[in-house]
Amino acid sequence: MKPNLRSLPPRGSQILGIGSWQPDRVVTNEELSTKLDTSDEWIRQRVGIIERRYADSDETLVDMAVQAGRNALADAGLSPDLVDTVIVPNCSMPAQIPNAAARVAYQVGAHGAGAFDLNAGCSGFCYGLAVGSDLIRAASARYVLVIGAEKLTDFVNPLDRTTAVIFADGAGAVLIGPSKQTEIGPVxxxxxxxxxxxxxxxxxxxxxxxxxxxxxxxxxxxxxxxxxxxxxxxxxxxxxxxxxxxxxxxxxxxxxxxxxxxxxxxxxxxxxxxxxxxxxxxxxxxxxxxxxxxxxxxxxxxxxxxxxxxxxxxxxxxxxxxxx
Ligand SMILES: CC(C)(COP(=O)(O)OP(=O)(O)OC[C@H]1O[C@@H](n2cnc3c(N)ncnc32)[C@H](O)[C@@H]1OP(=O)(O)O)[C@@H](O)C(=O)NCCC(=O)NCCS
Missing domain, CATH: 3.40.47.10 (Thiolase/Chalcone synthase)
Structure with missing residues (x-):
């Protein structure tokens, strides 16, 4: 007979805190219309955007993720050293290594936490939330920070009107943890x-x-x-x-x-x-x-x-x- 590892009983997962961070710089449709062959009317009608936020050249994806993560931790009132896993869904890191998550974990105070990025494009946050939730449900993790973060302006041609009017920068985070009830459903x-x-x-x-x-x-x-x-x-x-x-x-x-x-x-x-x-x-x-x-x-x-x-x-x- 195969040995059976001792494991914790299955449990649910829940959202404990939430926070976001967006760069200060607001970019209006009017501003883009001075640089591109586009208009406020076209962008509102075809895309629905009125304004968006662009990070400055010295504000990185990691910086924004850290701010959002700190806001989610403060919202939950949880000490960061209790966070054992940090997941940073994104598709706009400038280099493949090092990942964003390890630096984010360190800077929010989750020293030594398991940390990985996850790339599923625009679906990334839903994927990351699912993975974090299931880690908690399987008792592999207890408190998980899931931080969707992007600096898409690093990858958008500012002269291409088909993309420059759409994509923007920012970060949003949830802190999740165990629960008696299931409050995060299966993905x-x-x-x-x-x-x-x-x-x-x-x-x-x-x-x-x-x-x-x-x-x-x-x-x-x-x-x-x-x-x-x-x-x-x-x-x-x-x-x-x-x-x-x-x-x-x-x-x-x-x-x-x-x-x-x-x-x-x-x-x-x-x-x-x-x-x-x-x-x-x-x-x-x-x-x-x-x-x-x-x-x-x-x-x-x-x-x-x-x-x-x-x-x-x-x-x-x-x-x-x-x-x-
Ligand atoms: C990109 C998108 C806004 C374009 O809208 P659309 O209604 O499909 O417009 P089209 O691509 O058919 O282009 C229509 C015309 O508008 C022009 N156009 C494109 N961007 C423009 C802009 N910012 N301002 C003015 N005109 C623009 C096109 O060049 C085209 O001109 P043409 O007819 O002379 O060739 C739309 O297709 C879209 O949102 N798609 C989904 C993209 C998306 O969500 N991507 C991210 C996934 S997470």
Whole structure:
């Protein structure tokens, strides 16, 4: 008979704290219109962005992740030395090594924590939250910081109007820990590597995308992934209190909303619209939007929150959360 390792009983996971960080510099559509052949009207109508934040040249992805992580720790009131794992979903580190997470762990005071980056493009935060939650549920970790962080302006050609108006910088963090109840549902995820060339970094180091292809793919994947995530926890679309789609494009958010309306999405649901003032911050967009919804008092304890994201890879993911 094989030996059986002594293990802790299975447990649930919950959100204990949340925080975000965005650079000071606000870049308006008007400012971009002075440098590019674009207009405030085009950007608002086609993308839904009014303004976005750009980091200065000396503010790094790690700097922003540290600030967001500290804010989440302060929100939870947890001593950083209790954090045993730090996950930094991102797709815009300037070099492959060293990773961001080890420096972030050290700088937030989680000295010696397990630390790794995770790249699933714009779905990265949903992937990272799932991995962190399952580490806790399996008793491999106790307190996990998941920090979506991006400095996309390092990879955007400022003269390319098809990308420069969309992508931006920032970081958002959640601190998660064990719970008697399951408050972070199982992830539903997937990929479409056969379409990898539709969104990526070109030979010049700049983001390139087939905007229309990504758009059409996202508006089918986002609602179907939300429905599958609800099904995985025995809920339906009518149970959603807060819909939190990746903030890629307001028209993708509206199309996701419209598809879910036909499945019973209630009229009183809160739908994240943070893209208007934050732009598309890829792996940081979901936690930044979550933090802003909380600060705007648009969520209440016990709300059923559905996160869903799709992006480079191509990848997609979603999960159901119970707001603490
Ligand atoms: C990129 C995106 C905003 C483009 O919107 P669209 O309605 O599909 O526009 P198209 O690509 O068909 O372009 C229409 C015209 O607008 C032009 N255009 C593109 N960007 C422009 C800008 N910033 N200002 C003005 N015109 C612009 C195009 O050059 C094109 O001109 P043409 O007809 O003369 O060739 C949209 O496709 C999109 O958001 N896709 C999803 C991308 C995404 O979310 N990526 C990240 C995934 S996480």
């Amino acid at each position: 539903v995820w997937g990929s479409a590597g056969e379409q990898a060339d539709k969104l990526g970094i070109d030979e010049h180091g700049y983001v390139q995308q087939s905007g229309n292809t990504i758009f059409r793919w996202a508006i089918t994947k986002m609602p179907s992934t939300a429905i599958r995530a609800l099904d995985a926890v025995g809920l339906t679309v009518a149970d959603i209190d807060v819909l939190l789609p990746h903030q890629a494009n307001m028209r993708i958010i509206k199309a996701t909303e419209a598809a879910l309306r036909t499945e019973g999405l209630r009229d009183d649901v809160t739908i994240a619209d943070d893209i208007q003032y934050s732009g598309n911050t890829s792996a940081a967009s979901v936690p930044i939007a979550l933090d802003h919804l909380r600060k705007q008092s648009r969520m209440k304890s016990g709300d059923i929150v559905v996160t869903v994201a799709a992006g480079a890879g191509l990848t997609y993911a979603g999960q159901v959360l119970v707001w603490p």
